[in-house]
Amino acid sequence: MARFEIPEGWTAQAYRFALDPTPTQLRALASHAGAARFAHNHMLALVKAVMDQRAAERSYGVPEAELTPVLGWSLPALRKVWNQRKAACAPWWDQNSKEAYNTGLDRLARGLDAWSKSRKGERAGSAVGFPRFKSARAPRSVRFTTGVLRCEADRRHISLPRLGAVRTHESTRKLARRIEAGTARILSATVRQDSAGRWHCSLQAIVAGKARPAHAQRSSHPVVGVDVGVKADALLVVATPDGTELDRVPAPKSLTAAQSRLRALQRRATRQHGPYDPAPKTKQAPSKRWRRTRARIGRTHAHAAAVRRDVLHKATTALAQQHDVVVVETLNAAGMRTAGGARKRGLNRALADAALAEVRRMLGYKTRWYGSRLVEADRYFPSSKTCTACGRRKPNLTLADRIFDCEHCGVRIDRDLGAAINLARLGVPTPAVGEQGPAGSGPVAGRGAMRETGPAPAGQAAGHEASTPHHQVDQTGTASPQGEAA
Template sequence: MTLVVRGYQTELKLNNAQRTACLKHAGAARYAYNWGLRRYQEERAAGRKAPNAMSLHKELNALKQTELPWMYEVSKAAPQESLRDLEKAFRHFWKRCQRKKQGTFRGKLGFPRFKSKKRGIGSFRLTGAIHIGENWIQLPRLGTLRLKERGYLPTTAVNILSATVSERAGRWYVSVQLEEEHAEPGIALGETIGIDVGIKALATLSDGRVFPNPKALGSHLKQLKRRCRQHARKQQGSKNRQKAARKLARLHAHIANLRKDTLHQVTSLIVAKTKPDQERPTCIVLEDLQVSGMVKNGKLSRAITDVGWSEFRRQLAYKAKQVGSLVYTVSRWEPSSKTCSWCGWIDEDLMLSDRLFHCAECGYVIDRDLNAAINLALKAAG
């Protein structure tokens, strides 16, 4: 048995009083983060040592008695954990600066920014006395909150580390970090599976299975444009503009949830966690695609980002590890689509528009994506 830290997220079913209390906690966490960032900048500008999270929290506690009495209405963990997040953000920022000097980091350094309500209500993290039931969770200062999903959060033989409450498109969620014991997974003994990801089909497997792409953004693009226009035409600061913003946020959340649900279902079917060892794939082979370079194609960038290839690969990696399977990546320069999976002949003239592979040597005809998936599986076997 090994100890594993896992996160479980589920939606909350709040009444008006509980929703107001959550808004107060989120506001206190946001205020503490912005206040700590301002104090950090002041100390650095004065040439003094930058404060850490503990010293900032002690200073904030002293201000509660005089300038910030409203902070007594929320749990002390909300601003404290927010200051720890600020300290972590600066630690990562200085690491990126060091890597930038060494030439091993490209991109923006990401100096911590002030948080604004215009970019969302945000979230807050709580620690301490947290208890979980079948359809409820008890949090410090918030009391017992109902859950919309019954029996999802584990209630026995777990060590509760923290709980993060967040808001997205008018809905409130709680993410619980637990430490639980997991049995060592058995070694998977099934066949090696090659996976060719694409736009028309999300994934084509070497065993013949094809998972279609739901096109979460593409299928809602017309509706999304309409709601964006409706929001832009409303007068700034008006109630109607706020209503239009909520409708737009709900649609964005629906698109994201549709994409996430599809990726979770497909990756779970591939790793076959509930199947016996003989039916779980020994190795899962993927192509090491450079997505950041592919999205520079103006004609395909929206379709590529809509699929979520990076998230697909991330989910496969951690789910395969849980079931004892290996994930192997093949170089992006490998001509998996242009190589005949039967005789090995390479068609240098194959175009992206050619959806069927015709072998000039042996006459083999096969779907282009299936041919690539079989070649990826053979690459791992060889």
């Protein structure tokens, strides 16, 4: 099946709304999510049974041509087998939309495809395991791609197949105005329940003429570098190539602020009867008080995530709208939290609380929306360990050293500010031979920042990270999506 191609001049965008469903709609949403889980688990059990049967037949010497027929792993093949079996295994199937079952089958097809490609070495990244059965306590979600998908005229309801018009907590006018003007079209809708128990609907649409808003303030500095960190006063440090600090966004530390409440709630939950009794090692019916405590824990986590997401969205939107070129480092956020054990538990929690990888992800699509350009520095680019004045590297710099003190030229500068300046210089075009850069700007286009004091390996500047192949930075500063810790 051919993939959907976004028309020229259009941009993919998602609009997320919190839902306020009625009790009947709540039961219907839970039923649709449960149907998706059932279809996934049922077909996964069938796939495993066929694989085990073929393996057993091979062990008995059965010829390959006489083995049990292979069950296809593609979505059309799984859907065909499901339609043949649903009347027997799920006689209640007609109570839900067909999109609910298609959601579970699509997840299974994607999981099997990822596992197969990972085994063959055709998939980048860490190894992918074989798909597992979905638990009833897993996050609930269902995706609709056909049927009625629209924003109602009152701009307070979203119509979904088999669910009808579901009320939203906020107005849908931003999307509704574009649809009425013919500059937006809804492609699909994904309904998901968060950890707090609230349902959200994400409408994926294509939008025409997405550009920088007319009211957006333009900065006099077209090129900026952004250094990310976990310090409370420096989640984002924005600087220009000439050394001017434009902004310093403090970290919200929402998870850290919620730790005292989470500790109290989790201790209370352990004293109550949960679904598992560790003494006889058996499952039990959870008590109502345990359910209420778990709901409070989920709401606390959801609030911390909402605060973090709000700060990141506001900061990245301002960067994409106000500047022409934004340079960021490509951090291996997952690899930074893998090693260390208990001795770096606090650092791992701080890294998770800061959500460093989200900054680059958000800037990736917002720069396309607003007509700016995102330059991604290589993971091993020594932004924090390079002097902004003479360009020499200081390989023995540790995370505890927050002030960069150059032993060659004597410059003292804040570590995060220096990293942001070095990143910003990667976005400046390389001048012709004999041409000088801006006064006081130091090396241009990052060439001085890449100059080494000795034949040090590139990975030395990045500290201890996951073993993945690194890529060289070209003259324009474009690199593969990986990075160095600040």
